Amino acid sequence: MSAIYILIGISIPVAAGFLIAFLYAAKNGQFDDDYTPSIRMLMDDPKPETKSDNTTTNQKV
Amino acid sequence: MTLFTPTHPHSHSHSHFILCFHCGEKCPDNENIFDEKHFCCDGCKAVYRMLNENGLCGYYEIDDSKGISPKLVKNDERFAYLEDISTQNNILTFQNEEEAHVQLSLPQMHCSSCVWLLEHLYKLNPAILRSQTDFIRKSIFIAFKKNETSLRQVVELLATLGYEPDLKYIHAVKKEEQKTDRSRIYRLTVAGFCFGNIMLLSFPEYLSSGYIDHGMNKLFSILSLGLSLPVLIYSGGEFFVSAWQGLRAKFLNIDLPLSLSLAITFGRSVYEIVSGTGNGYLDSMAGIIFFMLIGRYFQDRTQANLQFDRDFKSFFPISIRVRKEEGITSIPLSKMEKGDRIIIRSQELIPADAILMSGSARIDYSFVTGESKPEHVEVGSLIYAGGRQTAGQLELEVVKEVEQSYLTKLWNRENQKSYAGDMDNMVHRIARHFTLFLLLLSFGSFFYWLPTDMGRGVHALTTILIVACPCSLLLSATFTHAAIISVLGKNGVFLKNAGLLEKIANIRHIVWDKTGTITSSKNTNVHFEGISLTEKEKQNVHSVCSQSNHPLSQSISQYFSVKNIGISHVIADYQELPGQGISARLEGDLIEIGNAQWLGVGDIIADKDTRVYVKINDEIKGYFSFGTGFRVGLKATLEKLKTKGYRFSVLSGDKSAKAQDLRAYFGEDTPMHFGCSPHEKQDYIEKLRQNGEEVMMIGDGLNDAGALMQSNIGWAVSEDINNFTPASDVIMESKSFEKMASLIDYIGYAKKIVIASFILSLMYNVVGLSIAVQGQMSPFIAAILMPASSISIILFTTSSARIVARIKALRTSSI
Numbered sequence: 061m062s063a064i065y066i067l068i069g070i071s072i073p074v075a076a077g078f079l080i081a082f083l084y085a086a087k088n089g090q091f092d093d094d095y096t097p098s099i100r101m102l103m104d105d106p107k108p109e110t111k112s113d114n115t116t117t118n119q120k121v
Numbered sequence: 122m123t124l125f126t127p128t129h130p131h132s133h134s135h136s137h138f139i140l141c142f143h144c145g146e147k148c149p150d151n152e153n154i155f156d157e158k159h160f161c162c163d164g165c166k167a168v169y170r171m172l173n174e175n176g177l178c179g180y181y182e183i184d185d186s187k188g189i190s191p192k193l194v195k196n197d198e199r200f201a202y203l204e205d206i207s208t209q210n211n212i213l214t215f216q217n218e219e220e221a222h223v224q225l226s227l228p229q230m231h232c233s234s235c236v237w238l239l240e241h242l243y244k245l246n247p248a249i250l251r252s253q254t255d256f257i258r259k260s261i262f263i264a265f266k267k268n269e270t271s272l273r274q275v276v277e278l279l280a281t282l283g284y285e286p287d288l289k290y291i292h293a294v295k296k297e298e299q300k301t302d303r304s305r306i307y308r309l310t311v312a313g314f315c316f317g318n319i320m321l322l323s324f325p326e327y328l329s330s331g332y333i334d335h336g337m338n339k340l341f342s343i344l345s346l347g348l349s350l351p352v353l354i355y356s357g358g359e360f361f362v363s364a365w366q367g368l369r370a371k372f373l374n375i376d377l378p379l380s381l382s383l384a385i386t387f388g389r390s391v392y393e394i395v396s397g398t399g400n401g402y403l404d405s406m407a408g409i410i411f412f413m414l415i416g417r418y419f420q421d422r423t424q425a426n427l428q429f430d431r432d433f434k435s436f437f438p439i440s441i442r443v444r445k446e447e448g449i450t451s452i453p454l455s456k457m458e459k460g461d462r463i464i465i466r467s468q469e470l471i472p473a474d475a476i477l478m479s480g481s482a483r484i485d486y487s488f489v490t491g492e493s494k495p496e497h498v499e500v501g502s503l504i505y506a507g508g509r510q511t512a513g514q515l516e517l518e519v520v521k522e523v524e525q526s527y528l529t530k531l532w533n534r535e536n537q538k539s540y541a542g543d544m545d546n547m548v549h550r551i552a553r554h555f556t557l558f559l560l561l562l563s564f565g566s567f568f569y570w571l572p573t574d575m576g577r578g579v580h581a582l583t584t585i586l587i588v589a590c591p592c593s594l595l596l597s598a599t600f601t602h603a604a605i606i607s608v609l610g611k612n613g614v615f616l617k618n619a620g621l622l623e624k625i626a627n628i629r630h631i632v633w634d635k636t637g638t639i640t641s642s643k644n645t646n647v648h649f650e651g652i653s654l655t656e657k658e659k660q661n662v663h664s665v666c667s668q669s670n671h672p673l674s675q676s677i678s679q680y681f682s683v684k685n686i687g688i689s690h691v692i693a694d695y696q697e698l699p700g701q702g703i704s705a706r707l708e709g710d711l712i713e714i715g716n717a718q719w720l721g722v723g724d725i726i727a728d729k730d731t732r733v734y735v736k737i738n739d740e741i742k743g744y745f746s747f748g749t750g751f752r753v754g755l756k757a758t759l760e761k762l763k764t765k766g767y768r769f770s771v772l773s774g775d776k777s778a779k780a781q782d783l784r785a786y787f788g789e790d791t792p793m794h795f796g797c798s799p800h801e802k803q804d805y806i807e808k809l810r811q812n813g814e815e816v817m818m819i820g821d822g823l824n825d826a827g828a829l830m831q832s833n834i835g836w837a838v839s840e841d842i843n844n845f846t847p848a849s850d851v852i853m854e855s856k857s858f859e860k861m862a863s864l865i866d867y868i869g870y871a872k873k874i875v876i877a878s879f880i881l882s883l884m885y886n887v888v889g890l891s892i893a894v895q896g897q898m899s900p901f902i903a904a905i906l907m908p909a910s911s912i913s914i915i916l917f918t919t920s921s922a923r924i925v926a927r928i929k930a931l932r933t934s935s936i
Binding site: 093 | 236237240253254255256257303306307310311314318337340344
C-alpha cells in the first residue's frame, strides 16, 4: 500500500502543474478568442510578386 | 482555403451595372478606372492602389465578400487629438521607449478577408510590428514602433482602409469586460481543480467502509484540508465579501446563508479531522463553491448578452432626412455620420449635436433640461442632441456622431419610478424576507434535531442554507423580461423599460389616433380640387408643406415631388398650429394650408374625405383630398384585438371624413371623435382614466404627444420620420403594424411565463427544503441542486419566451 504515498506524491504536483499551465494560458488570453485562429491558419502566405507587373496575376481565376 | 471565382468587373455578368472592384457597389459612372478596373469612388480606388502597391491583392481572393468603401477622409484634422499625450496614455494599453500597444474596436470587420488584411498591416506601414484581430469582439491588437509612426497614423491607416476604429467604445471594452470575466474563470478553475482532487481523496473512505489504514486516512484528510483552503479563501471569497457587505448595509442578501453554510461545513470538517472522529465534508464544501460559481457564471453571461442586445443592437426605428448630392433621402439614424447635412422639420428631435446652417431655430430643450420655453438659436451655433425644433424646417450639419446610448438614456429618464412593475416588487419583497425565513428555518430544525441526533441537526442546518434558492425566484422576472424585450426588438417594437410589459398586459382600452397611425401617408391618394395653381403657387405650397412633419403635409409634399415641383427657399413667419394647419410667408404671399374651420370655409359637413384647404393671400384656392390609405393589415389586427376583448376609441384631428370607412373597420359601437385638438385628445384620455380604465394610446407621436403622455401606455408608430418623443413608452416600426395584435398578445405572455417560472422555483424550494429539514439530504446533493435550479430557471424563461414567439409567428433572431 505504500505505493499510494508515492503515487499521491507524484499525482498532486502533476495535476497542480496542469492547473498552473491552464491559469497561465488563460491569463495570456488563449481562451479569449476561439474563432479567429481558425480563420488565420487557413490563410496562405502572399505569393512573391513583383510590384509593378502584377496586374495580370491579380486578375482573378 | 476558400477558392472563389469572383465576378469579374468587366464581365457585366449579373446586371447592367458596372460593379466597383473594391467594394462591389454599383458604379455611378464608367469614368473611374485604374489598372483596367472600375471603381465607384476615389476612396475605393485609393485602397486598391495601396493594396496593389504592397502586393496585398490576395485580399480580394479570400472570401466571397468585398472590401468596405472607405469614408473619404474629408478633414485631415479629425484624428489630430490622438497626438495629445494624455489621450494616448488613456488609449494605449502599453508603451515603453520603443514600442506601444493598442487595442481598438473595429465594428466594420465582417469576414475572413478583413482578418487577412488587418493582420497584414505591417506591409502597409513597416513601423507596425504586428497586428492581431479578435473576430468575435471585432477588435484588433496593434503593436507599433513609437518612434517611427504614431497612434494617429495607425488610426488614420485603418480609417483609410475603411475600418475606422470606434474610439469612444474603447475603454468599456478594455477595462470592464475582460478583467472581471477572467477572475471568475480563475476562481472557477481553482475550485474545480481542488474539488476534483478532494473527491478523489475521499473515494477510499466512501468505498472501503472502514477498512482503510489509519495512517493513510489521516494523510488523505490532511491533504483534503490543504486543498480546501484555496477553494474557501480564493474561490469562495466573493460570497463572504458580498455577505459581509450586505450585513454592513443592514441587508440580509442571498450570499449570507451560503457563506454561513460554508463556514459551518468547513468548521465541522476541521473539527472532525483534528479530533479524529471523521473525515468531514470538505468534498461537499468544495462542490458547493464550484457549482455555485458555475451557476453565477452562466447567469452573468446570459444577462450580459441580453443587456448588450438592448444597448448596442436595438437601434430605435428612427429615420433622419439627409441632404446628399443626389437629393434628400431618408436614412436610418444609425447610418448617420458626422458631417452629414440633416433636415429637421417642425416638431422633430435633434438626434445629435449639430450646427445650424439655415432656418429659424426655436429649440425646446424640455426633453433634456425640463425647461420647456423654446430657445432661439442663431445660424452657425451649436444645437445639442435632444432638443426639439418648434418652428419650421432647419438644415443642420452633424458635428458629433449619434449616440444610441444617450438617446436611450433620455428616453428612460422619464418615469423612473414606473420601472418596476408590481410583479417585480412582489418578487423583491419575497426575496428580502426569504433570507430571514431561511435562517429561522435552518436554526429551528437544527435545534429540533439537536437533542436526538446532533449529526442530523448539523446536516439539516447546512443543507437548508444551501438548497434554498432565492435567486431563482428573483431571476424568473428579470430573465423573462429581458428575453421578451429582446424578441420584441427583433420585431420592431422598442420598450422604454421592462416594467411596461406588465402595464401593457393590463390594458383594456385602446385609443387610436387616425392620421399617420391607422392611415399611412405612403398609401394615400392625393388630389387637388379647385382653381388650378400656377407653377409658382405650387412651389410655394410645396415649400410650406415640406416644413412640416404632419402626415398630411408629407403626403402633399410627396404629391408635388412626384410632379417635379421644386421648393423655393425663402420662407418667413412659418407657423404650425397643431390640429389646425400651417402658414408661412413666401416673397410677400401669405400661404395658409389647413382644415376648413381654421380657414373659414363654409360647407364642411359635405366632406366625404379628408380635406386640406389651401388659402393664398386670403383667397381659398381649393383643397387637397386624401383617399383612404389605411395601413395594410388594419382589419385583421383590429379583429384579432377585438376577440381578445379590447375596447376601442378613435380620435382624429380631421373632420368626420371617412367616418363610414372607419365604421366598417371598427364596428358600430366604437366611439369616434373627429376634429379633436391635441388638447381634446388629452382630455379624452384623462376622462377614460378617471373612469378607471387602463388606456393605451396608439399615435404617431407628433401632434398627440400630450395624449400619449396622459395614457397608461403611449405607443408610437414610426414611419420613416423622426418622431422620437419622450412621451411615448413604446416605439414601433410602422412595418410591424400587421403584427401588432400578435405582439400585444405576446407581451401578455410575459406575466404568464414569469408566474410559471415563479411557481416552478417555488415548488423546487418547497420540495428541497422539506427534504432538507428532515436532515436527510447530503450537502453535496444540495450543492448540485441549487445551481442546477438557477440554470433551469434561466433556460425555462428564455426558451419559453422564444417558443411562444415562434408560435405567434414572430421573429426570434435578427434577420
